[in-house]
Amino acid sequence: MKQKLTDLTLSEKTITTTDEDQKLLEILASVLDGLSSVISANTELILHDMRNPAHSTFAIVNGHVTGRQVGDPIIAAPVDDKGFDLLLDPRPPSKGVTTSVGRYKSRTKDGRELLSMTVLLRNKKGVPVASVCANTDLTDYQVLHASLGRMLSRPSEPQVKEADHRQTIDELIEEIVSDAIQRAGVPVALMDKSQKLKVVSELTKRGVFMIKGAVERVAEALSVTRFTIYNYLEELGQPRGSDLRAAASKQTATKKSAKKPA
DSSP states (O other): OEEEETTEEEEOOOOOOOOHHHHHHHHHHHHHHHHTTTSOTTEEEEEEETTOGGGOEEEEESGGGTTOOTTOOGGGSOBTOTHHHHHTOOSOOOTTOEEEEEEEEEEOTTOOEEEEEEEEEEOTTSOEEEEEEEEEEOHHHHHHHHOGGGGGSOOOOOOOOOOSSOOOHHHHHHHHHHHHHHHHTSOGGGOOHHHHHHHHHHHHHTTGGGSTTHHHHHHHHTTSOHHHHHHHHHHHTOOOHHHHHHHHHHHHHHHHHHHSOO
């Protein structure tokens, strides 16, 4: 509920869930809502539910910066998003802690440069639950730097453009895999093991393997078996995306069984 009090906006939200992870997400969503009244329109704030990678976007402010919406997958993140480095840290996960990385550069699909930060939160079991990210579009600052006269005019409010087509998860995976192969600079038919490992490493950093079925898709694109992809992941020392999904599914199953009558 929101009330307008002169120049102030009062927001109230009742949180009734007893699930600690869900409660944390709802509290963080309220924080994002409050911050939306003081941040500039070129800064995106986004909250991810790490228990649901395929639809991780739980709350978002100024989604026009990257074009994302609530319900979008984790792999719709900007290119060179360092948040995945926190998630894929090979060290044993600590319980109930937060880790963060800040002031790194990422970019949108259309090439705009972003100044970004990511905070990853784990629950008491050490499982990633939530991720809070901020992405500032540097375009206006870069233009101002090139032309100081622009500072004399009042910047216009950015207009959200409605996309003609919203990408599906399958299309996102195909685009990311294709981009990684192109960046390798060698046709798949001529790739050796080290080059394919490099592609798999890049896809891991972009969170592709967190999505169910991605291993099979990547294996087909690289003309290898899915077991080969699993071997590549093991050789790279990276956890499989299925590990996170399994942890989330286990928690859900435990809650359901606890509700059944004895």
